[in-house]
Amino acid sequence: MLIKFFIKPRKGVLDPQGRAVTENLRSLGFSDVKDVKVGKYIEVYVQNTDREKAVEEAKQMAKKALVNEIIEDYEFEIVED
Amino acid sequence: MKFGVAVYPGSNCDYDTYRVLRDVLDQEVHLIDYRTADLSGFDCVVLPGGFSFGDYLRPGTLAAHTPLTGAVKEFADKGGLVIGICNGFQILTEAHLLPGALMPNVHGKFVCKHQYLRVESTDNPFTNQCEEGQILKIPIAHHDGNYFVDDETLTKMEENGQIILRYCDEYGNITEKANPNGSIKNIAGITNERKNVFGLMPHPERAAESILGTEDGLYILRSILESYS
Numbered sequence: 303m304l305i306k307f308f309i310k311p312r313k314g315v316l317d318p319q320g321r322a323v324t325e326n327l328r329s330l331g332f333s334d335v336k337d338v339k340v341g342k343y344i345e346v347y348v349q350n351t352d353r354e355k356a357v358e359e360a361k362q363m364a365k366k367a368l369v370n371e372i373i374e375d376y377e378f379e380i381v382e383d
Numbered sequence: 384m385k386f387g388v389a390v391y392p393g394s395n396c397d398y399d400t401y402r403v404l405r406d407v408l409d410q411e412v413h414l415i416d417y418r419t420a421d422l423s424g425f426d427c428v429v430l431p432g433g434f435s436f437g438d439y440l441r442p443g444t445l446a447a448h449t450p451l452t453g454a455v456k457e458f459a460d461k462g463g464l465v466i467g468i469c470n471g472f473q474i475l476t477e478a479h480l481l482p483g484a485l486m487p488n489v490h491g492k493f494v495c496k497h498q499y500l501r502v503e504s505t506d507n508p509f510t511n512q513c514e515e516g517q518i519l520k521i522p523i524a525h526h527d528g529n530y531f532v533d534d535e536t537l538t539k540m541e542e543n544g545q546i547i548l549r550y551c552d553e554y555g556n557i558t559e560k561a562n563p564n565g566s567i568k569n570i571a572g573i574t575n576e577r578k579n580v581f582g583l584m585p586h587p588e589r590a591a592e593s594i595l596g597t598e599d600g601l602y603i604l605r606s607i608l609e610s611y612s
Contacts, residue, residue: 315531316565318491324442370441370477372484373531 303348304383305360307371309376310341344368347383356380384611385555386412387425389455389471391446396432396468402427407591421449427464427607428455430471432524432586434602442485442527443473452478464508465580469525470501472572472582480584481539481575483532483565488525489565494523497597498563498585500571501551504544508610512602519548519557521585521597523563523571528584530566530573540573547570548583 311317319340327335346363350356360378369376385402390397397414404412415428417435422428428479430452436445438491452474459465459480467475488494497520502513515518522561532540540546548571552561557569564584587600 315486317485317491322491367444368440370444370484372533373486380559 303351303353303356304381305346305348305356305363305378306381307344307346307360307364307368307376307378308341309344309375310339310375311377312371315373341374364372384410384426384608385424386410387415387422387428388412389417389428389430389451390414391417391433391435391449391451392473393435393437394431394433394470396470396586396588400429400431400468402586403591403600403604407601409609415451417446417449417451419445419565420454421583422454422458422463423462425458426611427466428458430455430465430467430474431588432469435470438527441473441474441477443470443477445475446470447477456480459575459580462577462579464608464610466509466603467580468526468575468586469523469584469589471586473527474592475580475582479593480580481573482494482536483530485527485571485584486529486531486565487527488529488563493524493526494528494563496508496522496563498523498571499551499553499561500544500585501555501557503546503549507547507574507581508543509572509574509581509603509606510547511609512606516555517602518551518553519585519590519602521587521590521599523585523608524589524598525564528564528566529596530584531590532567537567545574545578546570546572547574547581548585
């Protein structure tokens with residue numbers, strides 16, 4: 303199975319990359335751009351086929367390594383690979 | 384005093400630190416490979432600057448999960464002295480040996496310059512040779528030095544004297560202009576609650592010989608020696 307992690311700067315934490323990209327998009331004429339968040343996308347392939355187990359594993363992976371919850375928010379989804 | 388300097392893949396201030404401890408301060412010092420899990424016999428461990436593991440994932444994250452950093456946690460739990468400089472500070476926050484996190488600089492740029500710092504607290508093993516309010520001039524060189532911590536923890540740290548250094552101007556004023564990276568409350572260096580683990584973004588090892596323009600880093604390194612003796 304494949305665990306897809308979507309990680310972005312936590313709400314309220316300043317995102318310098320997002321701010322720079324916001325300004326860039328506006329300068330290209332996309333004047334309706336309100337805000338941009340630049341984050342990370344991580345794919346983790348696991349041998350396990352038990353979805354419940356994968357959910358638990360994903361949470362532990364996020365907590366222990368993939369995400370710093372002081373400054374980042376995340377979501378994940380699990381799909382058959 | 385017996386010092387260990389950690390060497391992770393991508394550390395690049397390891398030998399500078401080693402040289403200053405050995406040749407300027409005349410101490411016994413050993414480089415320690417990141418796969419080592421034994422720190423017995425050491426009095427102080429230095430996590431040096433650099434880009435351990437290429438800053439992959441987040442600066443300091445992968446280094447925080449190595450056998451050596453595991454041993455550093457045990458060493459600190461027993462009261463051993465640990466100092467993390469720049470990337471070493473990032474490793475210590477990622478390893479949860481210090482509170483908070485280091486985010487990318489607010490302006491998105493790498494910053495490399497001499498920086499004035501105000502000593503906020505001296506009741507610890509790392510600035511006991513300084514006067515409170517003393518201004519130090521020590522270089523900084525980083526892309527991710529923007530310190531962040533939640534308000535509740537910050538208040539506790541301030542009450543407990545864990546804020547050790549703040550970025551200031553040459554007169555000691557703590558201003559937004561003097562803040563090189565956007566750190567909350569201009570914070571440049573902190574300790575843990577027990578005050579045996581110190582993390583700072585500035586590089587004292589690059590300010591330890593007059594030929595380099597400032598020797599103010601020696602106040603910090605000599606404090607460690609003083610606390611041991």
